[in-house]
Structure formats: structure tokens, C-alpha cells
Amino acid sequence: MSARLPWGLGARPDAPFPPAETALRDPDGLLAVGGDLSPLRLLNAYASGIFPWFSEGQPLLWWSPDPRMVFRTDGVRLSSRFRRSLRASSWTVRADTSFAEVIAACAASPRPGQDGTWITDAMQQAYVALHRRGHAHSVEVFDADRLVGGIYGVAIGRMFFGESMFSAASGGSKVALAALAHRLAQWGWPLIDAQVENDHLLSMGAEHWPRTRFLALVREQVRLEAPTGPWTERFGDMDAALLAGLG
Template identity: 80%
Template sequence: MTRHLPWRLDDAPDAPFPPAETALRDPDGLLALGGDLSPVRLLNAYAGGIFPWFSEGQPLLWWSPDPRMVFRTDGVHLSSRFRRSLRQSTWALRADTCFEQVIDACAASPRPGQDGTWITRDMRDAYVDLHRLGFAHSVEVFDGDALVGGIYGVAIGRMFFGESMFSAASGGSKVALAGLAHRLASWGWPLIDAQVENDHLLRMGAEHWPRQRFLALVREQVQQPAAAGDWVDLFGTLSAAEIADPDRS
């Protein structure tokens, strides 16, 4: 099937998306426009390898790029120097204790080459709704009571779709990502979706996967048993030292 314009979604929240394989080549991955950010629509999108990404004043745009940027949960790379610093760190990681604070910090973080944020008020509210339903999660890095880094995203089955991360202290986002990957690997979750290419993510071990390979794994993993709900107790507390030497934890 070949299309020259993005698909316009029906108004019904449960209306199907077009196949992700039909996304445009230019711009890479643009699949559809319109619709809304209701929980049903968002969960259907992620389960199909699709995510929303648009700026204030644009229509709601849906994407499935090819290739896809991903992390294997056992493949996040931290430099030897950074690991040495973490062995002496007092930072601690928890999950879902301050989701709204994490997404607000992500929205406020400046991004190279970007003017403003794609985390609009409507986008923020939509992910807060998903969090309350047990499908969106945050991993937070604390120095005492201070939040120094974090990451949030969407979990369906045993698949995690990363959305954004931030640092309020040097290395905060790296630790959040590494801690998330460490816990997911211990639960048997194989992959974190990182969406689109980013030099920082490549340095941390992100890989390019052809869209077909990515979609095949997503369709398998979203069907795996994993109950929705908060991760406060499931994640527990993870020390920075455990991130530095994951084989010892």
C-alpha cells in the first residue's frame, strides 16, 4: 500500500491506525494525523509501534520511523569513569513516586536544536492519565530528597516505550535509564523503545533496528502477561552502586 499523505484518523478513540509499515519516507515515519490522546488511542498506538509527536500549534501527528532506535535492556553502556563515580555515589532510584514531577522536569529541560517542548499541556495530561491507569511509569533518581534525574514512558505487556528523560545534576538521566534497563532485564523484559536517533543515546548503547524487526518484537511482547499498576513496590529502591556493578546486585 502506497500513500502520499498521512492517514487522517477517525474521531472514535478506538478507531484503528493504518499499518505502521505504511508510514511515509519523507518525513521519515509520519503515519497519521488527527484523533486524540485518549488512553485507548494511546495504548493502541504504542501496541502497534506508533507514538505521538507534535509541537504546539501543529495537528496531532503519529509516527513510526524506520529504522527505530532501541536499547536492549542488558545493553545500556556507562563509561568506566562514570561507573567509578557511581560506586561512591549516595544516589538512590525509585519508581512512580513523583511521576508528574518527572514529566514536568522533562518538559522544562532544554533540548539541542529544539525551540520549546513537544510535551504540551495536553500531552502531559494524557500521560498523567495513563500513569493513573497503571500504564505510564517514571524512574526517579534522588540525592537525599532532591530529584536529580528521571525517565518516563509507557509499559504494555513486557514492552517499555521510553518517552523522555532529564538531568538536574550531571549524569542523572544516564542513571535513570541504566536503572530502568537493569530492573527490566531482571524482569525478563528485553527492549526499551527509544524512538528516534540521538547521538547521546548512541553513545550509551542504543541500536538501530529495522522497523519490521522492531514491530515483530513489539507485537510479541505486548501480549506477554504483566499486570498494569504502579511500580513503587515492584521496583523497590536501587542504589547507584548497583547500577555501577549490576552483576553484584
């Protein structure tokens, strides 16, 4: 741990965060501690390139790592083998029809090398509250009426900040991510924040961006106008088989 301590946040949910560039190097990206998960504070955090990440029993921790893991919306890759399997898929992808179920499934999904989940009950309640305000969204993959995969995150302006995804059937999270990226690219949204590195994301085309580059783009994108509220109609029903034609 660096000798410098992270910034302590006060009780006011509208209090500004310290600049993301001042985050610690060790542990990488730790910026602030404390505060709450109110919608206003969460929106201020994401718009500043900051996200909460903490485990049960820890204080609330806020992060902005360097480098940042991102996906270009036109750069999500599916393997040739997986795309071949999608051609015969009967799965359907929708948005914002099962937000609470998606975040609960993400919380319950085991993660390699992790004991438990950072998606605590308080986190789930906070993002459901953001969803009700039209800023948190889920993309869901269905096999008939069964939810087999999904992803959720936060949208501000024309920037999407991914939080977590899950699979209840092989490939479910891949389809959710690829469908999200495909639709965002059609809408002219250039980037999905993926926060921190893991091998699965890298295999699907995620890139390392220096924090300065990431923050510069975020500051531009969050100022752009975009519809708020549920994405269900705007996203529409997408056949997963459509994604077989993507690289």
C-alpha cells in the same frame, strides 16, 4: 514531503491505526494525523509501534520511523569514568513516586537544536492519565529528597516504550535509564523503545533496528502478561552505586 499524505484519524478513540509499515519515508515515519490523546488511543498506538510527536500549534501527528532506535535491556552502557564516580554515589532510584514531576521536568529541559518542547500541557495530562491507569511509569533518581534525574514511558505487556528523560544534576538521566534497563532485564523484558536517534543514546548503547524487526518483537511482547499498576514496590529502592558494576 512525500506526495502521499498521512492517514487522517477519525474521532473514535478505538479506531484502528493504519499499518505502521505504510508510514511516509519523507518525513521519515509520519503515519497519521488527527485523533486525540485518550488513553485507549495511546495504548492502541504504542501496541502498534506508533507514538505521538508534535509541537504546540501543530495538529496531532503520529509516527513510526524506520529504522527504530532501541536499547536491549542488557545493553545499556555506562562509561568507565562514570561508573567509577557512581561507586561513591549516595543517590537512590525509585519508580512511580513522582510521575508528574518527572514529566514536567522533561518538558522544561532544553534540548539541543529544539525551540520549545513537544511535551505540551495536553501531552502531560494525557500521560498522567495513563499513569493513573497503571500503564505509564517513571523511574526517578533522588539525592536525599531532591529529584536529580528521571525517565518516563509507557508499558504494555512486557514492552517498555521510552518517552523522555531529564537531568537536574550531571548523570541523572544516565542513572535513570541504566536503572530502568537493569530492572527490566531482571523481569525478563528484553527491549526499551527509544524512538529516534540522537548521539547521547548511541553513546549509551542504543541500536538501530529495522522497523519490521521492531514491530515483530513489539507484537509478541505486548501480548505477554505483566502486572499493571504502580511499580513502586515491585521496583523497590535501588542504590545508584549498584550500577557501577554494569558494563
